[in-house]
Amino acid sequence: MTTVRPPANQHRTSVRKPDDFERFWADLMAEANALPLDPAMTPVPLRSNDQVETFEIHYTSLDGLRIAGWYCRPRESALAPPYPALIVVPGYISEPTLPKQWAKAGYAAVGVAPRGKLRSNSRFDPGYPGLLIENIIDKNTYGYRGFYIDAARAVDFVRSRPEIDHSRIGVQGGSQGGALTLTTAALRRDVITCGAAGAPYLTGYMDAAALTRSYPYEEMNEYLRRYPEREEQMRATLDYYDCLNFAPMISCPMLISIGLGDDVCPPETAFDLLEVLGGPVDYNAWPRCAHDAGAFWEGASISGFLARHLHPIPVPST
């Protein structure tokens, strides 16, 4: 039995906000903040050039895990610091970005590999498929618990760098990267200048899964087909991890990119997000675009939005 699917912007979310949502995350952030960051940088000459220096980085996050990333910054001989920072957060099955192109544009850019991604998976590796449903009936051990913190800790890494202007820190990503953009902008709302989130995932989890059979949300449908009695436990966990509950904590300007034909992250959930974001919001909703969220055209919008708020100076060509 089917019903007509209403326009995406008429959707009303089923997400609830737990009374102790802020306390839950404040406690986790406090736990992470108590750990020394212990940042490490190793030059990667193979991925560097006359304009950009590339480093493999590591830092410590929740539970003492060492988190990897790529750090690309303008070569000082080509462009003097300070640089604005851009934290680039990865999609679900994507490899962490080696952000050389952003560095050429003038950013000191970090491509984060949260736990479970390659190079950060020695102690936590639920795999793909797998991460989305890892301990999904327990908020205290759910797979995204440390994952969200790992992205937020990248802010601490950029704040440890003297070549970075700490008053200009942006965050950007699509899909899961869009979700991490939102959680990072919320958990580090004291220092994030702006964020650009494309086709945000982990937003209205339960509603999204009911609107699609595409992965990754299909992992939830598979789980519920097998364990239907666990639906309420799942919902109770996910309410602590839903970007719709992080969004009111965000105060910086945000750009949200939406594909109105997105089967992976249904656009209904993105419109729910627009309703609850705490700061100023720009958004572009692209008809007939899917999980690309209009990337062919939207790329320039994202670059322009970030540049308006972060004021990078492109590295001159040599």
Next chain:
Amino acid sequence: MTRPADFDAYWEAIDAELAAIDPAPALTETPLRSTERSTSYDLKLTSIGPYRIFAFLSVPNGEGPFPALLHSPRYGSVNNPPHWDDRQRYVVLTVMHRGQRLADTPFAADYPGLLTLGIESPDTWIYRGILADIMRGAEFLLSHPSVDPARVAIAGDDLGLIAAARRPGFATVNLTAPFLYRILEARLRTDAYPIEELNDYLAMYPDAADAVANTLSYFDPVAHAPSFQGTAILSEQDPGALNGPEWLEPLRSALGGPVIPYRLSHEGGTDHDALDAVLAKQLRVSPLPRLWPAAMKTIR
């Protein structure tokens, strides 16, 4: 790109290596991904090396034979399991080549890094093994008893085209985006990964340029294309762009069978549904638009 004098011998040696190794298929049903409409399996196969690779297999429930679809692995550590829509219509096989997750013991690929691993020689380049892995998956799918041998397709980048050229039996190739095609020219027009890996490598090792070109010549899709006699669905970018119609013309001309060009609109929903419909027509099944027009109350 010049076809090497020992091109055929190079590929026949890979075929011989594969033929000499028992694929030892091991199927394990995965109830989590099985439904009343299809049954899913984890599959392990042995490829050259010997190396144990992994694949997701899904078979529609009911009376076969069914059309079949091989998903060639993407560039990256993860491939999604077959999509619900495909599992209803096709026997679907998604191969994880050596180094990708689920096929990462003992070798785990680096990203970036995989593209240039061993590229100084065609005998050491990692893609020699990767193509063998895809062909091993093709052999499994083409011989599966539930598969209608007249309706088998392969989808993905030009690794899929090479595999189809080497393993007769594919009626259709859905070439969604080139990867190795004209890559030494493409690298001069982009700084995006993974092609940027070649720029990194050749900047670090400029003396290796001739060796790299020689290695790539064995994998030139244009050299393989005449051997593929089926129908090729060819996605094209805008005129003048990388992978636009002029850029793809040498490949189109070299293909041994009919070509169905599709000009990408850059609207992901439009393009998905159009390409799904073209492939469905080739394999004589119903198209399935990806975005559901109605909220599915019975999804689970």
